[in-house]
Structure formats: C-alpha cells, structure tokens
Amino acid sequence: MVSRVIPVEPFDLIVFGGTGDLARRKILPALFRRYCAGQMGGSSRVIGAARSDLDEAGYRAFVSDAIAEFDPDATQNRDHLSAFLERVSYVILDARGDAGWDKLAALVQKDRVRAYYFSVGPGLFGDLAQRLHTYGMSDADSRIVVEKPFGRDLASARDLNRVLAQHFEERQIYRIDHYLGKETVQNLMAVRFGNMLFEPLWNSQYVDHIQITVAESVGVGGRGEYYDRAGAMRDMMQNHLMQLLCLIAMEPPAKFDPDAVRDEKLKVIRALDPVEPDCVVRGQYQADDGAPGYRDEVEAPDSTTESFVAIRAHISNWRWAGTPFYLRTGKRLKARASEIAVVFKDAPHSIFGVQAGRHRNILTIRLQPNEGIELGVTIKEPGPGGMRLIDVPLDMTFAEALGPDSADFPDAYERLIMDVIRGNQTLFMRGDEVEEAWSWTDPIIEGWEERGEAPIPYASGSAGPDDALMLMHRDGRRWREIRA
Structure with missing residues (x-):
C-alpha cells in the first residue's frame, strides 16, 4: 500500500534557530524526507537563520550532517541530498538587533507561501514578530510556527498571545504540538x-x-x-x-x-x-x-x-x-x-x-x-x-x-510542516x-x-x-x- 503524495505549492521556510537542536534533530531531516517523497516541489527553499558564524557552505555541511545522523535512509539518497542542499541558504542574524535582517528580507521571495519557524525560546517570539513586520516580510499570506512551551502559566501564555497578535492574525499562527x-x-x-x-x-x-x-x-x-x-x-x-x-x-x-x-x-x-x-x-x-x-x-x-x-x-x-x-x-x-x-x-x-x-x-x-x-x-x-x-x-x-x-x-514533523504550507490549522492549537x-x-x-x-x-x-x-x-x- 503506497501513500499518495500531493505536492505543495512553492514555499520559503525560514527557520529561526536554524543551527539549534530542534532544527538539527527534527525540522531539517523532516524537510529532506518530504523532498525525497516529491512533496517539496517547484522552487521551494529552506533558509536557516541564526547567530552561528557560518557561511552558506558551512550551513549546508551542518544540514548534511544532521540528515545523515537522524535520517537512517540518507545514505541511500545521496543524489536527493545533493539536490536538496542546493535549496538551502543561510543568514547570520541577530534576533534582538538589526544585523542580518536586510539580507534576509532581500532573500525571501514575496510571490510564494512564506512560513517562519520560530525554533527559539519564547522570549524571542516578540522580537522576531516585530522585525518581520518592520522589514516588510509579514503580510496576509505569511505564517509563523511556534514551539512549546507556550508560556509557563496563564499570565505568560496571554502575554505571548498578545505579542504575536500585534503582528499576526490567529489564522496565521501555528502552535505546534508534534503529538x-x-x-x-x-x-x-x-x-x-x-x-x-x-x-x-x-x-x-x-x-x-x-x-x-x-x-x-x-x-x-x-x-x-x-x-x-x-x-x-x-x-x-x-x-x-x-x-x-x-x-x-x-x-x-x-x-x-x-x-x-x-x-x-x-x-x-x-x-x-x-x-x-x-x-x-x-x-x-x-x-x-x-x-x-x-x-x-x-x-x-x-x-x-x-x-x-x-x-x-x-x-x-x-x-x-x-x-x-x-x-x-x-x-x-x-x-x-x-x-x-x-x-x-x-x-x-x-x-x-x-x-x-x-x-x-x-x-x-x-x-x-x-x-x-x-x-x-x-x-x-x-x-x-x-x-x-x-x-x-x-x-x-x-x-x-x-x-x-x-x-x-x-512522521509528525513532516506532516505538520506540510500542513503549515497548505494553511491547514486542524492539528495546531x-x-x-x-x-x-x-x-x-x-x-x-x-x-x-x-x-x-x-x-x-x-x-x-x-x-x-x-x-x-x-x-x-x-x-x-x-x-x-x-x-x-
């Protein structure tokens, strides 16, 4: 029995915290598997953004190592891996400052789905949301993905929701729970x-x-x-x-x-x-x-x-x-x-x-x-x-x-990331x-x-x-x- 794979429309997925543990273990291997399945078609791209001092070749090596470690079938897909890495870019960026934001804004394409994955601590959510707005990267068709914890109590959860709501509508916010x-x-x-x-x-x-x-x-x-x-x-x-x-x-x-x-x-x-x-x-x-x-x-x-x-x-x-x-x-x-x-x-x-x-x-x-x-x-x-x-x-x-x-x-991350691109919030809180x-x-x-x-x-x-x-x-x- 073979599952049907329906390609999604071209997208840019920007992973803030692109050199972090979650990106390495889950997000990047999940995207590679979707690429191998034929779902990440067209000119879709992955853009890592973090403070780590890497050039594009260095980040692609980081991505390759992550896939080799956490995708057991990666060695059987070397041709796919090479093609996938060509879609990967990287920007050195300061979430709380202005460094790197002009470069990221120039790199992100406006004629496609844009999803911003906040693979960072919740203390940076507000800074990222603000700068996406300031640098013209957020509009009615863009989406953000936020990981738990969604606060540590009711008061902090309300604060997070309020901060995100200043720049994004509820329909644009994807609170991910991989379960x-x-x-x-x-x-x-x-x-x-x-x-x-x-x-x-x-x-x-x-x-x-x-x-x-x-x-x-x-x-x-x-x-x-x-x-x-x-x-x-x-x-x-x-x-x-x-x-x-x-x-x-x-x-x-x-x-x-x-x-x-x-x-x-x-x-x-x-x-x-x-x-x-x-x-x-x-x-x-x-x-x-x-x-x-x-x-x-x-x-x-x-x-x-x-x-x-x-x-x-x-x-x-x-x-x-x-x-x-x-x-x-x-x-x-x-x-x-x-x-x-x-x-x-x-x-x-x-x-x-x-x-x-x-x-x-x-x-x-x-x-x-x-x-x-x-x-x-x-x-x-x-x-x-x-x-x-x-x-x-x-x-x-x-x-x-x-x-x-x-x-x-x-797997869970593969499915949920593709749901973000489709704009389907059923499995998100x-x-x-x-x-x-x-x-x-x-x-x-x-x-x-x-x-x-x-x-x-x-x-x-x-x-x-x-x-x-x-x-x-x-x-x-x-x-x-x-x-x-």
Missing part, C-alpha cells in the same frame, strides 16, 4: 467518527474509564536546565496529554474543519472539573544501578521539580459525567510507551457464572512504539473442558496491516485553547507550591510512585502495564 501529527492520533478521529461501531458506545453509559499514558524510559538528559524550571506538569501534561484528552473526549465536530475541531476541543477543557489534591500524584526518579537520579542530572541537590505526574480528571458534561480519566506521564520509567486505553464496562450480567472470571473490552490506541490500534474481545478458550473464557486482541499494527510501505508514511489549558493546570501547580509538597521518590525503571498505583486501586481499578 498531534502522529498517524495514530489522527486515526483516533477516524476510528471515532468514521465507524458507527464505536460512536454509540463512546459515553459514560458504556465506558468505565479511560487511561492516557505517556511514559519515557530516559531521564532529562541534556534538557536539565529547562526541565527543572518546567517539570512534567508543564512539559507534558499541560499540552501533550491535554490534547490527547481532548481528542478522545470531544463531541463530533460538524465537519473536519480546523475551527470546528478546535471548538470541540475547547469545550472539553472548559468542562474539566478542578482537580482535588488527593487526585494528583507527583514523583521524582532516584539513582539506580549506576544511572543518575533526577537531582544529579539537573545538578540541583534540593530540586522539588516533578519528573512524574498522575491525575484523575473528570469532565462535567452529559457524555462523560461520572467517567474518570486517568492521565500519567513520567521519565525514567520501565519502558518508552504512549497509549490511550478506553476501558469499557462489564456486561450487565454474565451467563457463564463467576468461574468464567471478569472480562472487559479494551480499545487501545498505541502512539509509540509500534503505532496501531487494538481491540480486546472475549472468546471461548479452544478445546474441551467447558466454557472457559479468554481475552484476545484484534490487532491493527500499522506496519503489519498496511504493509512495508507504511514505514514511509510521514488555537490561542484560546492554550489559555484554557493553563487555566486548568495553574491551580494544580499553585496548590503544590502553597502546600510545600515535595515529589515522591520512585525507582528508575519502575512504573512510578506507589501512590500513583493507589490513585486507581482505591477506585477498584488498576493501571495497564507499561510495555514497550
């Missing part, structure tokens, strides 16, 4: 709204609870300085897990249209109940088997920043009243795994008796690794000996179900959505600070603090095992 670009996340909407099988059951009458897990096996690594200021709540829960919650819980939009989809997501956030203190668990991983603990990695011996957080949330609307949503995310856990599990209720009466045991249907959407969707169903165990029931999966792992060509499907998410998150963080709560230590390679297990056990439920 929304994953194939399985988009398939979640297809499964929900494209199959009559599920939608009638997608409510509190039939769903016992929903679990959302984003587990990482690594520690904070080289992100220690940033992470210790943010923590798991700001870094993951407020954005990635919040977005997954919205997609799993939202009402069907009238059509698959950017604002229609985002309107329904916004309703979910506004319907979330405030979280009580006993419904939140924070944790911090400890040193284990030679691996450093969190405080060692961030070089802060007294840090009270959480590397794990679990929450029991409730949505007060007709569809989900009484159905708990359990969310957890953390670092240095037993495996790298992200999934959404929709756990359906028991049958109202078992005709097979207590000896048949307890069996539930579970719909699992795996985001990583091995993206796919699995539905657990109950059947009779084969063989003689009476009616013994077992649970078996109906599994649709994309790599198996869609064939070897499924490996060539665009709107300003009011970001602010409402902080409105729900801020009181939780403020509560920790007011109570002086320290995170609970947990062993590296575990499933997190025992208190997170109790969060579900006291409700008569249990977390699904974290498996790679």
Whole structure:
C-alpha cells in the first residue's frame, strides 16, 4: 500500500534557530524526507537563520550532517541530498538587533507561501514578530510556527498571545504540538467518527474509564536546565496529554474543519472539573544501578521539580459525567510507551457464572512504539473442558496491516510542516485553547507550591510512585502495564 503524495505549492521556510537542536534533530531531516517523497516541489527553499558564524557552505555541511545522523535512509539518497542542499541558504542574524535582517528580507521571495519557524525560546517570539513586520516580510499570506512551551502559566501564555497578535492574525499562527501529527492520533478521529461501531458506545453509559499514558524510559538528559524550571506538569501534561484528552473526549465536530475541531476541543477543557489534591500524584526518579537520579542530572541537590505526574480528571458534561480519566506521564520509567486505553464496562450480567472470571473490552490506541490500534474481545478458550473464557486482541499494527510501505508514511514533523504550507490549522492549537489549558493546570501547580509538597521518590525503571498505583486501586481499578 503506497501513500499518495500531493505536492505543495512553492514555499520559503525560514527557520529561526536554524543551527539549534530542534532544527538539527527534527525540522531539517523532516524537510529532506518530504523532498525525497516529491512533496517539496517547484522552487521551494529552506533558509536557516541564526547567530552561528557560518557561511552558506558551512550551513549546508551542518544540514548534511544532521540528515545523515537522524535520517537512517540518507545514505541511500545521496543524489536527493545533493539536490536538496542546493535549496538551502543561510543568514547570520541577530534576533534582538538589526544585523542580518536586510539580507534576509532581500532573500525571501514575496510571490510564494512564506512560513517562519520560530525554533527559539519564547522570549524571542516578540522580537522576531516585530522585525518581520518592520522589514516588510509579514503580510496576509505569511505564517509563523511556534514551539512549546507556550508560556509557563496563564499570565505568560496571554502575554505571548498578545505579542504575536500585534503582528499576526490567529489564522496565521501555528502552535505546534508534534503529538498531534502522529498517524495514530489522527486515526483516533477516524476510528471515532468514521465507524458507527464505536460512536454509540463512546459515553459514560458504556465506558468505565479511560487511561492516557505517556511514559519515557530516559531521564532529562541534556534538557536539565529547562526541565527543572518546567517539570512534567508543564512539559507534558499541560499540552501533550491535554490534547490527547481532548481528542478522545470531544463531541463530533460538524465537519473536519480546523475551527470546528478546535471548538470541540475547547469545550472539553472548559468542562474539566478542578482537580482535588488527593487526585494528583507527583514523583521524582532516584539513582539506580549506576544511572543518575533526577537531582544529579539537573545538578540541583534540593530540586522539588516533578519528573512524574498522575491525575484523575473528570469532565462535567452529559457524555462523560461520572467517567474518570486517568492521565500519567513520567521519565525514567520501565519502558518508552504512549497509549490511550478506553476501558469499557462489564456486561450487565454474565451467563457463564463467576468461574468464567471478569472480562472487559479494551480499545487501545498505541502512539509509540509500534503505532496501531487494538481491540480486546472475549472468546471461548479452544478445546474441551467447558466454557472457559479468554481475552484476545484484534490487532491493527500499522506496519503489519498496511504493509512495508507504511514505514514511509510521514512522521509528525513532516506532516505538520506540510500542513503549515497548505494553511491547514486542524492539528495546531488555537490561542484560546492554550489559555484554557493553563487555566486548568495553574491551580494544580499553585496548590503544590502553597502546600510545600515535595515529589515522591520512585525507582528508575519502575512504573512510578506507589501512590500513583493507589490513585486507581482505591477506585477498584488498576493501571495497564507499561510495555514497550
């Protein structure tokens, strides 16, 4: 099965922070893969802009090295690589001064889509937006892409939105969350709204609870300085897990249209109940088997920043009243795994008796690794000996179900960057959505600070603090095992 590639119109993509880690690891390899796929056609160009003292040949060497390191197939596409590098330019630029801006303005073409990727800290967003306006590079057809974090609380998020709105309309601002670009996340909407099988059951009458897990096996690594200021709540829960919650819980939009989809997501956030203190668990991983603990990695011996957080949330609307949503995310856990599990209720009466045991249907959407969707169903165990029931999966792992060509499907950054060029904002967050998410998150963080709560230590390679297990056990439920 081969995915259809639809070329986009010619564009200039200007990457501010073009020598940074995000550009090196994600943006540049993603653009190269889209070029190899034939989607970056015509005279489209990539222009890096940063303070690094490089000439054009030096930057092209930087791009080539990044692609070789982070694109495993790059060595098989040497001809493509050479042609792609011819489309790459570079400008030495000072985001807060005037150096380089005249050169960039002369380089950018006005007769095409212009997208400006702010691959820099949010403290520079305002400076970049202002100078794009001052040097005549922003008009009604230009777009900007901004990475998280979108502030660190409601007040700073509002300030960021206000700064960007001074020079760009909301329809021109693309707040990127790479989780929304994953194939399985988009398939979640297809499964929900494209199959009559599920939608009638997608409510509190039939769903016992929903679990959302984003587990990482690594520690904070080289992100220690940033992470210790943010923590798991700001870094993951407020954005990635919040977005997954919205997609799993939202009402069907009238059509698959950017604002229609985002309107329904916004309703979910506004319907979330405030979280009580006993419904939140924070944790911090400890040193284990030679691996450093969190405080060692961030070089802060007294840090009270959480590397794990679990929450029991409730949505007060007709569809989900009484159905708990359990969310957890953390670092240095037993495996790298992200999934959404929709756990359906028991049958109202078992005709097979207590000896048949307890069996539930579970719909699992795996985001990583091995993206796919699995539905657990109950059947009779084969063989003689009476009616013994077992649970078996109906599994649709994309790599198996869609064939070897499924490996060539665009990754999250590839898809989202191309959506920016097309002007499709469906998979990007709107300003009011970001602010409402902080409105729900801020009181939780403020509560920790007011109570002086320290995170609970947990062993590296575990499933997190025992208190997170109790969060579900006291409700008569249990977390699904974290498996790679």
